Amino acid sequence: MKWKEISVVTEGICAEAVAGIFHQLGSGGVVIEDFQAARRYENQHSWNPGMFSPDFYDHDFVVIKAYFSDERQVLEDVERLLAKVEANFGVKCRVFLDEVKDEDWEESWKKYYHTFKVGDRIVIKPSWEEYEPQAGEIVVEIDPGMAFGTGIHASTRFCLRFLDKYLKGGEKVVDAGCGSGILSIAAVKLGAARVWAMDIDDVAVKVARENVKLNGLEDKIQVEEGDIIEKIAQLEVDMVLANITAEVINELLPEAARALKEGGWFFGSGIVDSRFPGVQQKLDECGFVIEEILTDVDWVGVAARKIRK
Numbered sequence: 001m002k003w004k005e006i007s008v009v010t011e012g013i014c015a016e017a018v019a020g021i022f023h024q025l026g027s028g029g030v031v032i033e034d035f036q037a038a039r040r041y042e043n044q045h046s047w048n049p050g051m052f053s054p055d056f057y058d059h060d061f062v063v064i065k066a067y068f069s070d071e072r073q074v075l076e077d078v079e080r081l082l083a084k085v086e087a088n089f090g091v092k093c094r095v096f097l098d099e100v101k102d103e104d105w106e107e108s109w110k111k112y113y114h115t116f117k118v119g120d121r122i123v124i125k126p127s128w129e130e131y132e133p134q135a136g137e138i139v140v141e142i143d144p145g146m147a148f149g150t151g152i153h154a155s156t157r158f159c160l161r162f163l164d165k166y167l168k169g170g171e172k173v174v175d176a177g178c179g180s181g182i183l184s185i186a187a188v189k190l191g192a193a194r195v196w197a198m199d200i201d202d203v204a205v206k207v208a209r210e211n212v213k214l215n216g217l218e219d220k221i222q223v224e225e226g227d228i229i230e231k232i233a234q235l236e237v238d239m240v241l242a243n244i245t246a247e248v249i250n251e252l253l254p255e256a257a258r259a260l261k262e263g264g265w266f267f268g269s270g271i272v273d274s275r276f277p278g279v280q281q282k283l284d285e286c287g288f289v290i291e292e293i294l295t296d297v298d299w300v301g302v303a304a305r306k307i308r309k
């Protein structure tokens with residue numbers, strides 16, 4: 001299998017916005033090469049300039065790279081969303097496309113993905129590592145492949161922390177945009193009775209199903225392909241997990257409000273801080289009250305409760 005590498009060459013000011021576009025389109029990971037940041041670290045003596053050729057420092061642009069399976073037709077969406085970035089920031093974005101072979105890409109990133117903990121109880125363990133759980137720990141075994149959801153990204157960690165804190169046991173849960181299935185698996189291991197997981201990306205659906213099987217949870221987690229905004233209204237649940245983007249969350253909220261029982265939880269994540277006021281307003285309009293907000297650099301996660309039917 002082959003993967004495509006999409007690189008956007010642009011100015012530092014919009015690097016996070018471009019990374020956010022890749023995030024929204026479901027890329028499993030984003031690489032930002034920022035030569036100016038390298039120069040700043042060199043000035044703080046926390047960077048060894050000898051490691052790189054002198055030309056490296058001459059660039060004023062940044063390169064943001066993301067990876068998608070070769071079958072995914074994302075280029076048109078990338079270009080459409082980049083046009084908005086160009087208009088908003090007054091910059092130019094140039095797109096380059098390359099191919100990466102499975103063995104080069106999939107094997108090389110595995111070297112950097114190891115077992116780690118989120119909070120006191122949740123342990124995320126890559127399928128190829130061994131781990132002996134300590135008392136009280138739950139282990140989520142994951143092989144993310146090309147789906148989003150290693151647990152490393154702040155947006156996933158926000159939802160894991162909310163689950164750890166607010167899930168009491170026996171809940172019916174929707175995992176909106178399940179990616180690798182990491183949140184669904186954590187929810188059941190923390191005590192949820194049943195999870196409906198959905199993703200619009202067929203690669204994510206395949207990966208999530210494999211991970212559900214890996215954890216032996218096929219009887220509790222149902223993974224489906226589709227648009228969660230269209231499907232959620234058919235359900236009645238206690239909790240909705242939505243690590244997607246502010247735009248999708250705003251569209252999902254009125255539907256999620258119909259699906260959630262009174263007192264039910266909505267965990268929203270993948271929200272870039274500049275878009276959070278819009279989400280706050282939508283939560284209020286849809287009858288939610290915010291219980292907790294988590295932030296990390298420019299990402300925001302929110303835990304809110306449905307108070308009105």
Ligand SMILES: C[S@@+](CC[C@H](N)C(=O)[O-])C[C@H]1O[C@@H](n2cnc3c(N)ncnc32)[C@H](O)[C@@H]1O
Binds near residue numbers: 026176180181248
């Ligand atoms: C940021 S990833 C989150 C993955 C995982 N839940 C986590 O927390 O790490 C967002 C996922 O939402 C999916 N997605 C985006 N819009 C969607 C929609 N309208 N319905 C279902 N899935 C959607 C993307 O394909 C992507 O896999």
